[in-house]
Amino acid sequence: MTGHFRDKVDVSLTVNGEPVEARVPAGQHMIDFLRLELGLTGAHASCEHGVCGACTIRVDDQSVRGCLMLAAQADGAEVWTVEGLTDTGAMTDLQDAFVARNALQCGFCTPGMLVAAEELLSQSGTPSRAEIREHLSGNYCRCTGYEAIIDAVEGVAQARAGKGAA
Amino acid sequence: MTIPFNNPDRPNSYIGKTVPRPNATKLVQGRGRYVDDIVLPRMLHVCFARSPVAHARIGEIDLSEAKAVKGVIRIFTGKDLAEVCTPWVAVLAHLKGLKSPPEYPLAVDRACWVGEPVVAVVATTRAAAEEAAALVAVDYEDLPAVTDTMTALDTDTPVIHPDLGDNLAFRRLHEEGDVDAALESAHKVVSARFRTARHTGVTLEPRSILVDWNPAEGQMTAYHATQAPHMMQTVFAEHLDIPESRVRVVCGDVGGSYGIKVHVYPDEVATAAIAKVMGRPIKFIADRLESYTTDIHARDHEIEAKIAVSEEGKILAIDVDDWTGIGPYSVYPRTSAIEGNQVVNLCGGPYDFANYRAQTTVVFQNKTPTCQYRAVGHPIAVAITEGLVDMAAGAIGMDPVEIRRRNMYADDAYPVTSPAKMRFEGLSHHASMDRLVEMMDYDALRADQEEARKQGKYRGIGIASFIELTNPSPFMYGIGGARISAQDGCTVRMDPDGSVVALSGVTEQGQGTEAMLSQVVAEGVGVDPGQVRIITGDTQVTPYGGGTWASRGAGIGGEAALQAARALRDSILEVAAAMLQADKGKLDIRAGQVVDADTGEDRMPLEELGRIVYFRGDTLPKDLPRELVQTRHFITMEYPFAFTNGVQASYLEVDVDTGVVTLLKHWCVEDCGRVINPQLVDEQIRGGIVQGLGGALYEEIHYDEDGQLLNGSMADYLVPMAAEMPDMQIGHVETPTGESELGAKGAGEAGTAGAPAAVMNAINDALRPLGAQVTEMPFTPERILRALGKLDD
Numbered sequence: 001m002t003g004h005f006r007d008k009v010d011v012s013l014t015v016n017g018e019p020v021e022a023r024v025p026a027g028q029h030m031i032d033f034l035r036l037e038l039g040l041t042g043a044h045a046s047c048e049h050g051v052c053g054a055c056t057i058r059v060d061d062q063s064v065r066g067c068l069m070l071a072a073q074a075d076g077a078e079v080w081t082v083e084g085l086t087d088t089g090a091m092t093d094l095q096d097a098f099v100a101r102n103a104l105q106c107g108f109c110t111p112g113m114l115v116a117a118e119e120l121l122s123q124s125g126t127p128s129r130a131e132i133r134e135h136l137s138g139n140y141c142r143c144t145g146y147e148a149i150i151d152a153v154e155g156v157a158q159a160r161a162g163k164g165a166a
Numbered sequence: 167m168t169i170p171f172n173n174p175d176r177p178n179s180y181i182g183k184t185v186p187r188p189n190a191t192k193l194v195q196g197r198g199r200y201v202d203d204i205v206l207p208r209m210l211h212v213c214f215a216r217s218p219v220a221h222a223r224i225g226e227i228d229l230s231e232a233k234a235v236k237g238v239i240r241i242f243t244g245k246d247l248a249e250v251c252t253p254w255v256a257v258l259a260h261l262k263g264l265k266s267p268p269e270y271p272l273a274v275d276r277a278c279w280v281g282e283p284v285v286a287v288v289a290t291t292r293a294a295a296e297e298a299a300a301l302v303a304v305d306y307e308d309l310p311a312v313t314d315t316m317t318a319l320d321t322d323t324p325v326i327h328p329d330l331g332d333n334l335a336f337r338r339l340h341e342e343g344d345v346d347a348a349l350e351s352a353h354k355v356v357s358a359r360f361r362t363a364r365h366t367g368v369t370l371e372p373r374s375i376l377v378d379w380n381p382a383e384g385q386m387t388a389y390h391a392t393q394a395p396h397m398m399q400t401v402f403a404e405h406l407d408i409p410e411s412r413v414r415v416v417c418g419d420v421g422g423s424y425g426i427k428v429h430v431y432p433d434e435v436a437t438a439a440i441a442k443v444m445g446r447p448i449k450f451i452a453d454r455l456e457s458y459t460t461d462i463h464a465r466d467h468e469i470e471a472k473i474a475v476s477e478e479g480k481i482l483a484i485d486v487d488d489w490t491g492i493g494p495y496s497v498y499p500r501t502s503a504i505e506g507n508q509v510v511n512l513c514g515g516p517y518d519f520a521n522y523r524a525q526t527t528v529v530f531q532n533k534t535p536t537c538q539y540r541a542v543g544h545p546i547a548v549a550i551t552e553g554l555v556d557m558a559a560g561a562i563g564m565d566p567v568e569i570r571r572r573n574m575y576a577d578d579a580y581p582v583t584s585p586a587k588m589r590f591e592g593l594s595h596h597a598s599m600d601r602l603v604e605m606m607d608y609d610a611l612r613a614d615q616e617e618a619r620k621q622g623k624y625r626g627i628g629i630a631s632f633i634e635l636t637n638p639s640p641f642m643y644g645i646g647g648a649r650i651s652a653q654d655g656c657t658v659r660m661d662p663d664g665s666v667v668a669l670s671g672v673t674e675q676g677q678g679t680e681a682m683l684s685q686v687v688a689e690g691v692g693v694d695p696g697q698v699r700i701i702t703g704d705t706q707v708t709p710y711g712g713g714t715w716a717s718r719g720a721g722i723g724g725e726a727a728l729q730a731a732r733a734l735r736d737s738i739l740e741v742a743a744a745m746l747q748a749d750k751g752k753l754d755i756r757a758g759q760v761v762d763a764d765t766g767e768d769r770m771p772l773e774e775l776g777r778i779v780y781f782r783g784d785t786l787p788k789d790l791p792r793e794l795v796q797t798r799h800f801i802t803m804e805y806p807f808a809f810t811n812g813v814q815a816s817y818l819e820v821d822v823d824t825g826v827v828t829l830l831k832h833w834c835v836e837d838c839g840r841v842i843n844p845q846l847v848d849e850q851i852r853g854g855i856v857q858g859l860g861g862a863l864y865e866e867i868h869y870d871e872d873g874q875l876l877n878g879s880m881a882d883y884l885v886p887m888a889a890e891m892p893d894m895q896i897g898h899v900e901t902p903t904g905e906s907e908l909g910a911k912g913a914g915e916a917g918t919a920g921a922p923a924a925v926m927n928a929i930n931d932a933l934r935p936l937g938a939q940v941t942e943m944p945f946t947p948e949r950i951l952r953a954l955g956k957l958d959d
Contacts, residue, residue, distance in 0.1 A: 027293070041203040042196020044421070046370045047454045051880040054370050082196035095194040099186060102849050106676030107193025108370040108421030114194065130889075137889040140880070142370055142422050143676050145856030145917075146888040148849055 009072040015040070016084025024071040031055040031066030033074075034081060042082035042111045046140075053139030056112035057081050063119040082111035091118045094156050103152040105143030113139045117153045126161040129154055171840060171909070177756045177766075178692045180685035181908070184845040185695050187681035189419075189674065198419040201374035201391050206447040209376070210239060212440055213295035213450075214433055215285040215302035216459065217277030220313070220532035220873025221326070221494075224275055224284065225305030232287060232301040237294030241302070242286040242440060244272035251439040252405045254430065256496035258646025261503045264336040264528075266496035267327045271436035277306065278326065278494035279534050280875050281459025283433045286440060288448065311532040311873035315468060315491035318529035326494055326530045335496055336503035336528040340510050342585040343521030348483035352474030356557040361942040362546050362922070363866035364466035367539055368885050371421020372452035373461060375434045377441035385412045388438060391420045393428040393673055394713035399705045400649045401430050401499070402438050417703030420675040424540040424857065426461050427675070428715045430498040433460065458878035463867055464505060464539035466491055467546050471513075473554035474521075479562055479569045483521035484514045484585075486550055490528055493535035499648045502536055503528050508543025508635070511586050513551050515633035516595050516811065517573040522585035532873040540857060542716075544634060544919035552630040552923035553941060556930065566629050566927070567603060570813075571596065574631060588633075591804075593811040594899040595631060598835040601897050602629075602813045606833045611817060618819070619935065625830070628816040628928025632920040636717035636838070636912025637808035637903070639801065653801035654718075655709025656726040658687055658734045660794040662780040664758055664772030666691055668730070669701045671711015672723030677914060678846035679719045683727050685843060686908065690731025691738070692755025693772070709797055717912020720842055721808055722800055725906040729798035737793050742775055744790050800906065808903045808911040812836035814855070814920035816928040822936065822954060825947030827863060827929060829892040836916045837899040840909035847913045848896045854917020855894055860886045861918075862925035863944050 008023045015038060024033055029048075034040040034057070046054035048067045055066035058080040085091050094114060097103070104110040113136065120127055120135040127135065132153045133146070141149060170176050192198055215232075229241050253268035273284045285302045289295035310324040317323055318333040325332055349355050376389040386408055392398050395415040403410040420427065437450040452460065467490045474483040488509045492502035506526030513524050559569040574595035575582055583589050602608075611627055618625045643650040654671045661667060668687045674680050680700040688695040702708060709726075712718065735755055742760040743750035746769055754763040760770040778785060779792045786792060802808065815833040820826075834851050841847050864884035868876040877883045902909025922943060929950070930939050938953040951957040 025293075035203075040196075041200075042198075044200070044371065045202070046372070046421075047880040049454070049879060049881065052370060082194075086195045095191075098194050099190045102187065102190070102678070102845050104190060104193055104676075105678070105849065105853060106369075106371065106420060106422040107190070107198050108200065110193055111196040129893075133888040133891070137887045140368075140370060140885060140887065142368055142424070142857070142885065143853045144849060145852035145854075145894065146886075146891050147852050147893055150888065 011072060011075040013074045013077045013079060015079045016081060016087065026072050028071045029067050030069040030071050030074060033071035034066060040081050040083050044108055044111065053112045053116060054109050056115045056139065058115055063116050082114060093159065094118060094121065097152040097156045101148050101152040103144060103148040109139060109141045113141065113149060121153065121157055121160065126157045177754065178689045180689040180695055181842050184843055185681060185685050187678050188684055188700060189680050200371055200419045200421050201376050201389050202451045204376055204389055206376065206378055209447040209449055210288050210290060211292040211295045212286050212288050212437055212448050213292065213299045214283040215287065215299045215304065217273065217280060217282045217284055219277065219306050219308060220280050220311035221309040222277050222306035223309060224273060224277060225307050227285060228303040231303065232298040235294055235298040235301065237290040238287060238298045239290065240288045240444065242272065244270055244274035244284065247271045247436055247439050248274055250406065250443055251435060254405060254498040256498040256501045258501050258643065258648055260646040261336060261501060261507065264496065264501060264503045265330050266335060267330060269432065269495045269498065271432045271439055279532050280873060281456065281534060283436060286436050288440060288444065313531055313533060313869055313871055313873045315489050315529055315531060318491060318531055326532060333530045335492055335530055336506065337525065338507060338510055339525040340586060341523045345483045345485050345521045345523040348521040349472060349474045349485065352482045353477040354558065354561045355472055355474045356554060356561050357472045358553060358557060358941055360469040360471065360550055360553060362465045362467045362549060363943050364463050365539065365861055365865045366458060366461050366463050366867060367424040367426035369422035369424065369426050372454065372457050373427065373431060373434065374451045375437050376447060376449040377438040378447040379442040379445055381445050385414060386438065386442065387414045387416060389416050389418065391427050392417050393423050393675060393715050395673065395703055395705045396671065396710055397650050397713065405435060406439055406442055414706040417673055423675040425538045425542065425715065429462055429500065429537050431460065454880060455878045458883060459534055459875055462497055462537040462539065463534045464536050465546060465861065466536060467509065469550055471550050471554055473558050475558045475562060477562065479564045479572045481517050481519040481573045484519065484554065486513050486524040488524065488526040490526065491531040491533065492528055493533050494530055495535050497535045497537035499650065500538055500643060504538055505536065505543045509547045511588055512544060512547035512633065514585060515547065515551065516575065516631040518575045519573065519585060533869055540854065541915035541918035544632065544915060545858060545861060545922045548630055548632045548919050549923040549926055553926055556927045560934065567599065567608060570599060570629065570631055588809065589805055590809050591903060592901045593633065593809060594837045594901045595811055597899045598811060598813050598837055601899060602815055602833055602835045605835065605895055605897050606815050624820045624822050624932040626818055626820065626928040626930065626932025628924040628926065628931055629813065630920040630923035630927060631813045632811065634810045634916045634919050635807045636810055637721035637802055638716045638718060639806045641806035642716065651710060651712040653799050654711035654722045654726050655797060655799040656723065656730040657709055657795060657797040658691065658730040660734060660738060660772065660776060662776040664776050666693055666698045667701065668698060668727060669708040670723050670727060671709050672719040673703050673714045675714060677714065677719060677850060678843060679714055681846060682720050682724055682842050686724050686727045687731040690728045691735050693758045697758055709799065717914040720910040721906065721912055724842060724910050725908045726798050726800040728908050729800060730796050733796035733798055734794065737791065737796060738772065738775060741779060741790065741792050742770060744787055745775065745778060746770060802905050804905055808905065810838045810911045810916060812916050812920060814924040816924040818925065818928045818932065820929055820932045820950060825950035827945060829859065829890065832892050832894045834894065834917060834920065835897040835899060836913065837901050838913035838916065839900060839902040839911035841898055841900060842910055850913050851896050851917040852894050854915060855921045856886050856891055858918040858921025859891065859925060861943060862922040866944050
């Protein structure tokens with residue numbers, strides 16, 4: 001880290017619906033900002049180069065790798081993490097389905113997996129198993145073998161479609 | 167009283183049912199507490215400067231630039247920590263001849279693999295520590311690197327540890343019967359060369375430890391992502407000169423282990439040593455490159471093997487020559503000879519045959535140390551055995567299912583002792599095979615394969631039978647001198663509100679240990695599982711135990727929990743009988759109520775009993791025992807291991823133009839004895855299968871000839887992703903062990919044990935019409951195209 005990186009940047013954003021103002025090191029990753037500065041430890045740092053998806057968060061309605069984004073880039077952004085999405089009840093059905101289907105074991109990938117799955121579920125249409133598998137291919141899970149996760153997401157997709165039609 | 171587990175209508179029938187995991191909801195809400203989530207006052211971060219070369223003498227170390235980085239508090243070299251931490255030597259007495267040099271928390275004179283920690287930098291932030299670690303200047307004087315396993319013992323290969331005399335860490339030859347005579351006279355002998363690639367576990371949570379030394383209390387507290395808290399307590403105490411009673415290891419949520427987090431790592435011991443020196447909390451979280459270069463590797467084996475069969479397909483002999491390179495040190499305290507030893511113990515496992523010879527040769531090399539990783543040795547032994555059996559079937563024109571049926575131990579043959587001298591209490595190979603054939607509709611699949619072939623598609627069916635070693639007794643580690651407990655304990659207590667708390671020595675890393683314990687305790691006491699709180703992973707709180715590894719959590723920890731729960735039930739009923747002036751034998755506890763055992767009529771809620779015992783004990787008879795806390799321990803005594811069995815099948819398609827394998831479906835029938843929670847068992851099997859599929863198709867650590875690791879990132883070391891994985895159908899046969907009342911054996915490793923062999927056999931089944939065969943894992947497109955003769959450069 002050089003002196004240049006130690007420069008601080010002022011950011012103003014909303015995180016989980018609450019306003020946040022901070023002066024962040026220019027080199028700080030978003031995931032570290034959320035975890036270290038805001039105490040939001042739900043999303044996890046794992047591969048730290050954008051492969052595994054454990055740090056997936058929602059930024060301006062898109063799922064984003066918290067390890068590939070700098071906190072300094074979040075100025076003006078609307079950021080949601082698993083904590084906020086839990087509090088609002090936005091994906092309670094998905095979380096319940098994960099528990100019921102045991103679609104998590106160690107749980108380390110789960111917050112990121114949920115954000116990625118919720119992104120797919122919020123798009124139009126009812127995704128097929130193959131589409132769910134494809135969409136979640138940026139999120140590694142080393143415990144479950146994925147099938148339970150696919151089952152849980154598929155079940156929620158069908159339940160939400162059923163509700164929409166009713 | 168024997169609990170009639172098979173009667174689903176019995177009271178409190180939680181064992182055998184899918185109940186929710188008590189700790190899952192917090193994890194889906196992001197409320198888990200992994201080590202990196204913990205922040206302590208005055209906490210510092212440690213980061214390591216690691217050897218960039220495979221083998222070098224450590225010369226001058228210049229710390230001036232590193233010390234100048236803002237935030238750096240202190241820097242430690244190997245010599246500094248050697249003064250406060252004794253070295254360890256990872257040998258076990260029962261692995262005769264195993265040798266390994268002393269290993270220090272930081273390399274002192276020599277670095278022996280790429281990634282070995284050399285200098286530790288402590289700073290106020292992780293970023294500052296990393297920045298400074300990169301500025302540590304070490305003068306590495308290159309030494310020759312030993313990287314090839316097969317030539318490690320050649321006379322012209324340099325000896326890595328001259329004090330040890332040669333590069334041989336361990337060798338074991340096992341011989342039973344007359345293999346040479348059987349090979350000589352057999353109808354057919356098939357030979358093959360197998361290779362399994364060097365893997366690592368890739369836990370999503372990297373290795374993590376936060377150590378707090380409180381000099382005022384003389385106590386060390388280590389918050390550690392580990393599978394074996396009590397083992398680590400002993401290690402820290404012994405090597406840092408602290409009384410064992412003054413080391414507390416706390417293991418909260420753990421983000422995946424698979425065997426990776428059951429070993430002693432130099433950087434973690436260094437972290438504890440530094441915490442003791444500095445009297446401040448020190449946190450170490452491995453980054454992903456450190457995970458690849460320093461988490462244990464495994465499964466780097468090369469094997470020459472032969473099978474001899476009669477005209478009728480009877481196996482007459484199996485002959486195995488196994489070699490593995492383990493890095494420069496045997497890993498403490500479980501040692502790096504176990505995997506090779508398991509290959510010797512497990513080859514030929516399902517089959518009733520007479521002549522067996524197997525040798526494992528374990529050599530040192532300048533690569534990351536290898537040690538036990540999920541299904542230790544099983545994927546190798548199963549690949550050898552099942553690969554050979556399929557080749558033999560091909561050589562005599564027999565169906566792969568049929569040849570197995572002709573050789574597997576009969577289901578009524580037990581107990582038996584295998585040619586490898588493994589003792590099997592009770593297995594179900596035939597029942598499992600029958601169930602598998604039915605589940606997969608074998609004949610229809612063969613018809614589909616034939617139909618596909620007419621359309622130019624190459625599909626293959628692969629079968630792999632296996633045995634799995636679970637519930638280890640002290641014969642695994644204890645007899646060799648390691649302070650690793652094979653016994654486990656559970657304390658169960660009833661609180662005033664009638665709720666139950668269970669403290670167990672086994673640990674949770676996502677398998678569902680806490681759910682399993684909650685339902686065992688719920689049934690044993692007679693309460694709803696939701697009324698049971700489980701506490702694991704704290705050496706100062708739980709009964710002493712081994713932790714969770716070698717598929718022992720349910721079989722050992724579950725039985726201790728059952729016995730403790732039933733003892734508590736007995737204590738409660740003794741008090742209830744006095745209070746109700748009833749015959750204790752005529753009372754029962756159901757759903758948190760003391761009831762009349764015959765009629766089921768409610769007599770008293772447990773909370774009323776709790777109120778009287780805890781607050782109005784004066785109203786009870788003076789001499790009435792009212793101990794609402796009970797502890798029981800369990801250890802297996804009759805068999806060194808509880809073997810399980812199973813059989814897997816893979817159906818896949820090989821694109822013979824690109825070499826790409828598409829997995830179509832996978833099946834597994836598994837016999838882990840009593841199934842406590844069907845969903846959790848199935849998901850253990852599925853997760854295990856996918857780890858095995860990773861080994862079959864993707865996973866391989868690459869080194870160059872200088873010992874430089876080439877693929878230390880998740881983008882370069884491929885693990886299975888959702889899109890490539892098949893759906894998996896799981897079935898069960900239940901042959902409970904008679905060693906415990908619960909009857910549970912382990913289920914955590916069976917999936918990984920059998921999946922690679924099933925895929926190998928399926929690929930070779932697909933390629934057979936083209937005369938091609940692959941036996942070197944992973945089966946990459948390149949290797950398949952080479953086998954097909956389509957690549958020859």
